[in-house]
Every structure is written in structure tokens, then in C-alpha cells.
Amino acid sequence: MDLANTAAVVTGGASGLGAATARALAAKGVKVAIFDLQADKGEALADEIGGVFCKVDVTSDDSVDAGFAAARAAHGQERILVNCAGTGNAAKTAGRSKQDGSIKHFPLDAFDRIIQINLVGTFRCLAKSAAGMLTLEPGEDGERGAIVNTASAAAEDGQMGQAAYSASKAGVVGMTLPIARDLMSEGIRVNTILPGIFDTPLLAAAPQQVRDALAASVPFPKRLGRPEEFAALALTMIECGYFNGEDVRLDGAIRMAPR
Numbered sequence: 001m002d003l004a005n006t007a008a009v010v011t012g013g014a015s016g017l018g019a020a021t022a023r024a025l026a027a028k029g030v031k032v033a034i035f036d037l038q039a040d041k042g043e044a045l046a047d048e049i050g051g052v053f054c055k056v057d058v059t060s061d062d063s064v065d066a067g068f069a070a071a072r073a074a075h076g077q078e079r080i081l082v083n084c085a086g087t088g089n090a091a092k093t094a095g096r097s098k099q100d101g102s103i104k105h106f107p108l109d110a111f112d113r114i115i116q117i118n119l120v121g122t123f124r125c126l127a128k129s130a131a132g133m134l135t136l137e138p139g140e141d142g143e144r145g146a147i148v149n150t151a152s153a154a155a156e157d158g159q160m161g162q163a164a165y166s167a168s169k170a171g172v173v174g175m176t177l178p179i180a181r182d183l184m185s186e187g188i189r190v191n192t193i194l195p196g197i198f199d200t201p202l203l204a205a206a207p208q209q210v211r212d213a214l215a216a217s218v219p220f221p222k223r224l225g226r227p228e229e230f231a232a233l234a235l236t237m238i239e240c241g242y243f244n245g246e247d248v249r250l251d252g253a254i255r256m257a258p259r
Contacts, residue, residue, distance in 0.1 A: 001139070001146055001239055004029035007075035009068070011035040011058060011125050012085030014042035016200035017150060020227030021082050021234050023049055028235070030080065033071030035064075035125070058085045058121030068128055077136055079145040081129040082234055086118045086150060086168075090161035111164040118168035122149055123175065126190070130179075133188050144187040146238045149176065153196045153249055157256040169194075173247045180245035189244040191237040196251025198225035218252040225250065 008025050012018040013034035019041075022032045026049035035056035036042040046053040052074040056067035071078065094105040126147055133145035151169040158166025173192055180190040197203070197214050203224065206214075215223045233250055237243045 001079070001143060001241060003080075003235075003239065005031065006080060007031045007033070007071070007078040008080035008082065009033045009035060009071055009078045009125075009129060010082045010084060011056070011121075012083070012150075014038040014045060014053075016084070016202075017195065017198065017227050017230045018082070018084030019045055020231040021084065022051065024228070024231035024235055025080070025082075026051060031075040033067075033075060033078070035067050035071075035085065058125055059116045061124065064124055064128060068132065072132070077132050078129060079133060079136065080238055081126065081145070081147045082238075083122045083125055083147070083149045085121055085125075087114065088118075088162070088165040089114055090165075091163075092161055093163050106163060114164035115168050115171070118165070119171040122172055126179065130183055130186075130188055134186055138187045141241055142187040143189070143241060145189070147179075147188065147190045148234045148237050149190070149192040151192050151194045151247065153194050153251045153254065153256060155194055156249075159256050160259045176247050177245045184244075189237075189241070191243055191245070192247045193230060193233055193237070194247060194249040194251070195230055196225055196249070196254045198227060198230065200227065217257075218254045221252055223252075225252065 008030045010018050010022045013022045014036035022034055026032050032049055032051035034042045034046050034051060034053045039055050042053040054067040054070045057063040089110055091106045096103055136144045138144050149172050151172040154162050154166045155169035155173045176190055176192040
């Protein structure tokens, strides 16, 4: 795919992996729309890269529809979607309270929230973007667009307390190939990245000893992943026309321990 003057939408694009991807796309001449709830960061980044910010809640049909409408009004129909919006939580499936010994289980509303954001939110944005891409004239090889989703190494080896997070990210992995097959006759490619331990704003707030321990757990290189490395793989998936239906770990060969 020739990226110059192409339109793209990056969800969760105000910080972390999404921000790095938005910058990398803009550096290639792409007109980038950032979907996020963090207005201050999103607007600042949009100004920096010459893009547009849209305040979007990926769990809301109306919010996502309004975001795509604003992005397309500014840049035209996107040929690129990168789904980075997501979050996590941690709770054991069931266990005893250390305070009083009472038995509790993972709160179902907390479980459902993660599924709604990470899995359903990803599909919501993907389906609406793909429908828009169908209106485009096909380019080389009949291509109309490229979509990159974000899962996690936890999709394959989630740790204790990650039942909701791992399930949501495994769902993203599981739907990648079927969606690529759904869209194959329309010239839209779909791939997914499974990042390991990356140096994102969430980890930036962790104590240095925690960051050092996490870095040491990576086989090689013994450091946290850099958001720019995620962005580089996303660009490869977008630019390489033969990259389709794949789920790729980007994790320094780490396999997560139970805890």
C-alpha cells in the first residue's frame, strides 16, 4: 500500500502504542485521525502531527459513528485502521479474602467491562471502518484497506488475575483470520499484533525496581519493548500487501510465568 496522502484512524492514539503508531504513519505522509478519551493528549498529538483528534468511546455506537464522521469529513474515507484502544484489570476467578476469609469471585461487571472495551470495541471500530472502506475504489492488487488490531502476549499465556484481559485479547486473536476471510473478496487485509511488556505510560508510573525486574524477565533483548517497535511492525503489516490474516507476537521471546 502506498501510504502518501492516505487517511488513517488510530484508536487509543493519544498515548503509548497508539501515539507511536500515529506518529509513524504521519511521518509517511498519512493523514491521521486519533480516537481517544484523553482529549488533552489527543489534541496535542494531533497538532504535532497535523492530524485531527476525535473524542471517542469505543464501547458506544453513537460515539464511534460520530468519530468516523468527523475523521472522514476532515481527511476522507480511511484506508487504514489501527486498533490500539484497550485497558485491563486484575482479579482472581475465585478466592478467599485475606481480611476476613470470605469467598469472593471476579466481579462480573468488571469482567464484562474489559470484554466490551478490548474485544467488542475493537470489533465495533473494525466493522464500521471496513464498511466505509467498501466504498473506495480498489488500488493495486484490488486492495481497499488494511486493518491492524492489538492483542497481547496474555492472549496465549495470561497470568493469574488476567482472566478478563486474556479472554478479551484471545478473542481479538481468534477473530483475526475469520475477519480476514470475510473481507478477502473486498480487498481488505486484517492482522493482529500481540505485544509483550512495553514501555507505555502505565509502566512508566511503576517503581524502577519493578521496571527493572520486568525488563530482566525478557529473554532478549533484556529490556522493555519500545512503542516505536510496535509502530514499525504495524507499518510493515500495512505496507506489505501479502501480510494478511496473521497474529504476530512482538515480545523478545518472553513467555509469561503464572504470576
